[in-house]
Amino acid sequence: MAKIRKRTLPSGNQVWQADYRDSAGKRRSRQFDLKKDADAFMVKARHEVGEGLHIPDSQASTLSEIAKLWLDTADAAGLERSTAAQYKQHVDLHIKPFIGALPVSKLTVAAVRAWEDHLRKEGRSAALVKKVRVSLGAILGDAMDRGLATRNVIRERGRTTSKAKERRAERRQSGKLEIGVDIPTRMEIKAFIAALEGRWRPLLLTAVFSGLRASELRGLRWSDINLTAGTLIVSQRADRYNEIGAPKSESGWRTIPIPPALVDVLKAWKEQCPKGELGLVFPTGAGNVESLANIRRRGLIPAWELAGVVVPSEIVDEKGQPIAQAKYEGMHSLRHFYASWLINRKVDGGLELPPKTVQARMGHSSIMVTLDTYGHLFPSADTGAEMESAAMELIG
Structure with a gap:
């Protein structure tokens, strides 16, 4: 019989003890300082015992124990x-x-x-x-x-x-992504493109005009590119261990149109691209997966520095003057620029695409990801001049 009773401990302290039987019929008890806590526990325990879900505290696993089981399951999967x-x-x-x-x-x-x-x-x-x-x-x-x-x-x-x-x-x-801080400006990208050379030029141009993640660029195959139609398909990626796998989500699978100027660069690159069993577009000299560290250290950062898109660093030279470093050191800055290019108005040099199209091109899992990240970049149609024009059209 489940019941709650008041007990005096050998120490002299008084507690409220909840006595009940678990799903196996074994007697259990638990002590509380307050009667209301004992009452709440008893209601919960009765429900769990009735549903066959109750786990006594003495048999309860810790979070560390169940986390280990979960990690083992993840490894097995x-x-x-x-x-x-x-x-x-x-x-x-x-x-x-x-x-x-x-x-x-x-x-x-x-x-x-x-x-x-x-x-x-x-x-x-x-x-x-x-x-x-x-x-x-x-x-x-x-x-x-x-x-x-x-x-x-x-x-x-x-x-x-x-x-x-x-x-x-x-x-x-x-905080919001800022043009000129997190996202390169149009003039910075123009200088960057002009500075690209050698084997890194086709890779970094593809990053600028497709918005692919670094992992997707590193896993891109020639069979995924249609140079006649001017499209590329994202169907796989290379992880941080250089292992090839599928995109991490269904939305990661996508087809992206690329401009003719990039098509011409890729056609020329295909003739000299190192061959390998993986058929990668941007492999190492041996045809294997290129590391992200190499792309940044040998391609991205030197190009920004050559373009003059730099900021003072904390490191100083022998004269005590700060040594300049690349303003944008991550590949994701090029992806951010691509998103802004899709969003910006045509009069500002952008494509002025609607949010759902931007979501699809970026491979975002939902429109909310796109809007949360880039929503502030979408042009507003309620400037003073545009409002006046629209109002006069209605007024006559």
């Missing part, structure tokens, strides 16, 4: 090495050190919120916290499938949190 490594980092660096010792039964929505707040205070970005939270949700989902957990507080938190509010908070923390 044959995930890309980079994905599996990212999951392991989430567990080892952001989950285990803070809440790993916590029994799954003790994990609450409030505990998750406190954990996220702590991660942010320690300097984790909003984007990283979100990714780690998704991993924790997957861990709890896997534990429920194994009968090691009765609830997934990440899903419960999702039902009580406004996703729109969460996205706005992330944007406030990360």
